[in-house]
Amino acid sequence: xxxxxxxxxxxxxxxxxxxxxxxxxxxxxxxxxxxxxxxxxxxxxxxxxxxxxxxxxxxxxxxxxxxxxxxxxxxxxxxxxxxxxxxxxxxxxxxxxxxxxxxxxxxxxxxxxxxxxxxxxxxxxxxxxxxxxxxxxxxxxxxxxxxxxxxxxxxxxxxxxxxxxxxxxxxxxxxxxxxxxxxxxxxxxxxxxxxxxxxxxxxxxxxxxxxxxxxxxxxxxxxxxxxxxxxxxxxxxxxxxxxxxxxxxxxxxxxxxxxxxxxxxxxxxxxxxxxxxxxxxxxxxxxxxxxxxxxxxxxxxxxxxxxxxxxxxxxxxxxxxxxxxxxxxxxxxxxxxxxxxxxxxxxxxxxxxxxxxxxxxxxxxxxxxxxxxxxxxxxxxxxxxxxxxxxxxxxxxxxxxxxxxxxxxxxxxxxxxxxxxxxxxxxxxxxxxxxxxxxxxxxxxxxxxxxxxxxxxxxxxxxxxxxxxxxxxxxxxxxxxxxxxxxxxxxxxx
RNA sequence: GCUCGUGUAGUGUAGUGGUCCAUCAUGAAGCCCUCUCGAGGCUUCGACCCGGGUUCAAAUCCCGGCACGAGCACCA
Numbered sequence: 001x002x003x004x005x006x007x008x009x010x011x012x013x014x015x016x017x018x019x020x021x022x023x024x025x026x027x028x029x030x031x032x033x034x035x036x037x038x039x040x041x042x043x044x045x046x047x048x049x050x051x052x053x054x055x056x057x058x059x060x061x062x063x064x065x066x067x068x069x070x071x072x073x074x075x076x077x078x079x080x081x082x083x084x085x086x087x088x089x090x091x092x093x094x095x096x097x098x099x100x101x102x103x104x105x106x107x108x109x110x111x112x113x114x115x116x117x118x119x120x121x122x123x124x125x126x127x128x129x130x131x132x133x134x135x136x137x138x139x140x141x142x143x144x145x146x147x148x149x150x151x152x153x154x155x156x157x158x159x160x161x162x163x164x165x166x167x168x169x170x171x172x173x174x175x176x177x178x179x180x181x182x183x184x185x186x187x188x189x190x191x192x193x194x195x196x197x198x199x200x201x202x203x204x205x206x207x208x209x210x211x212x213x214x215x216x217x218x219x220x221x222x223x224x225x226x227x228x229x230x231x232x233x234x235x236x237x238x239x240x241x242x243x244x245x246x247x248x249x250x251x252x253x254x255x256x257x258x259x260x261x262x263x264x265x266x267x268x269x270x271x272x273x274x275x276x277x278x279x280x281x282x283x284x285x286x287x288x289x290x291x292x293x294x295x296x297x298x299x300x301x302x303x304x305x306x307x308x309x310x311x312x313x314x315x316x317x318x319x320x321x322x323x324x325x326x327x328x329x330x331x332x333x334x335x336x337x338x339x340x341x342x343x344x345x346x347x348x349x350x351x352x353x354x355x356x357x358x359x360x361x362x363x364x365x366x367x368x369x370x371x372x373x374x375x376x377x378x379x380x381x382x383x384x385x386x387x388x389x390x391x392x393x394x395x396x397x398x399x400x401x402x403x404x405x406x407x408x409x410x411x412x413x414x415x416x417x418x419x420x421x422x423x424x425x426x427x428x429x430x431x432x433x434x435x436x437x438x439x440x441x442x443x444x445x446x447x448x449x450x451x452x453x454x455x456x457x458x459x460x461x462x463x464x465x466x467x468x469x470x471x472x473x474x475x476x477x478x479x480x481x482x483x484x485x486x487x488x489x490x491x492x493x494x
Numbered sequence: 495g496c497u498c499g500u501g502u503a504g505u506g507u508a509g510u511g512g513u514c515c516a517u518c519a520u521g522a523a524g525c526c527c528u529c530u531c532g533a534g535g536c537u538u539c540g541a542c543c544c545g546g547g548u549u550c551a552a553a554u555c556c557c558g559g560c561a562c563g564a565g566c567a568c569c570a
Binding site: 140 | 516
């Protein structure tokens with residue numbers, strides 16, 4: 001090796017490349033990406049990947065992101081009128097900025113329809129009146145159907161019957177002529193537009209014929225000048241179908257990259273339409289129910305958008321199907337929020353203990369940091385004059401404990417005998433709270449499909465609505481409401 | 495069945511022929527801390543799917559298996 005490749009002897013520790021890989025064929029300032037959700041609900045954790053990756057690449061290459069609402073199906077996945085603005089909000093929360101361009105497919109129907117006419121006119125598309133079932137049989141045997149042989153004149157007149165409503169749902173479809181002998185059956189004369197007479201929440205009953213995703217998306221990407229498409233690998237065949245269409249039109253297909261499926265352990269398999277149903281059935285309180293994997297639910301609990309972004313960028317863009325734990329996201333979140341979260345004590349299942357000074361001189365006041373490393377300036381003052389404190393029932397199982405930041409005690413029934421103010425041994429340190437500064441609180445914890453409610457008392461010092469605090473030895477929680485007699489906390493994570 | 499894709503520690507991720515007895519994070523275990531079992535610091539554990547081939551040299555290239563996943567909707 002010394003002779004053949006001497007420099008290989010100078011070993012160095014490798015370092016991990018961070019951030020996203022380079023986009024191929026990307027010219028700074030010219031990159032146009034897109035994120036295309038169906039507005040049938042707000043954005044979920046899964047969508048966050050698309051939003052993050054696209055907006056991050058746009059940032060790196062000084063490019064643009066098109067937010068495109070793919071709302072061309074009012075039957076199987078009917079759009080929700082409010083979801084358009086929900087999605088815009090969610091996008092802004094996650095990226096910190098608005099999309100550069102926003103388009104709604106339903107507003108651009110004339111464009112799609114005119115390209116459909118062009119396709120029929122130029123003979124690379126046809127109106128097919130075969131049933132889906134029959135066509136599948138023919139396609140599986142690489143056989144052409146009768147409709148394929150029609151002249152463009154006849155196709156155009158059939159098209160008019162589709163458009164004016166004479167032909168009803170299921171009677172005809174427009175197909176793109178590819179090649180019935182293509183090895184991949186999915187690509188053979190694929191359907192581009194179909195008849196849908198259902199009411200559309202945005203444009204009503206204006207259109208009888210609607211494009212399918214592969215057609216609409218292909219046309220719109222071209223119209224917007226999209227240079228790079230990043231999509232799920234389940235859409236690989238879409239790329240191939242659309243490339244065939246682009247060839248007919250004489251266009252050049254954008255660079256395309258794919259990601260694999262992501263499953264978050266804790267959330268199982270959720271679909272937007274599934275969630276919608278559950279919400280309608282009152283099994284969840286709304287789209288921001290803390291058990292749901294929607295961005296609004298996560299935001300409500302106190303997840304930080306930067307942490308979310310870091311998480312998705314760390315996963316990167318790979319075609320592997322992955323299964324990650326919420327814990328990973330939580331750890332990204334902790335590192336973002338910890339230095340911003342003040343500490344407070346929350347004692348669950350509180351048990352009252354009366355302190356016995358035991359002839360030791362004890363202070364009447366304790367001054368505690370708001371943050372252990374003083375990342376947040378300021379402190380909390382605890383008055384312990386009346387000697388009545390609360391400790392968690394579970395912590396009283398041990399008879400000798402240390403009250404954090406205060407004293408070693410021995411517990412005898414409901415009495416706590418102070419043994420020393422200094423820490424003298426390795427006994428466990430527990431959190432506690434003087435009764436005089438405590439206030440009743442409940443902590444709501446989403447746990448899978450359940451909601452766990454924990455009752456306790458919280459340190460009632462500068463408690464502010466919507467703040468996220470770290471409950472010492474418990475975890476992070478958001479203060480959701482403050483009433484005269486009770487404070488409501490929503491669990492974030494440990 | 496046809497077509498396509500992916501396989502690096504428990505989970506993710508870096509790595510494109512020698513700088514690799516393999517990176518980083520997370521996790522688990524343990525330790526430290528004038529004091530959090532969930533903050534902070536530190537230590538340890540743990541992986542190239544299998545089998546051939548090419549080469550002085552393979553996680554990396556080639557071939558063949560195997561496993562897993564996806565598409566084949568008038569859904570997106």
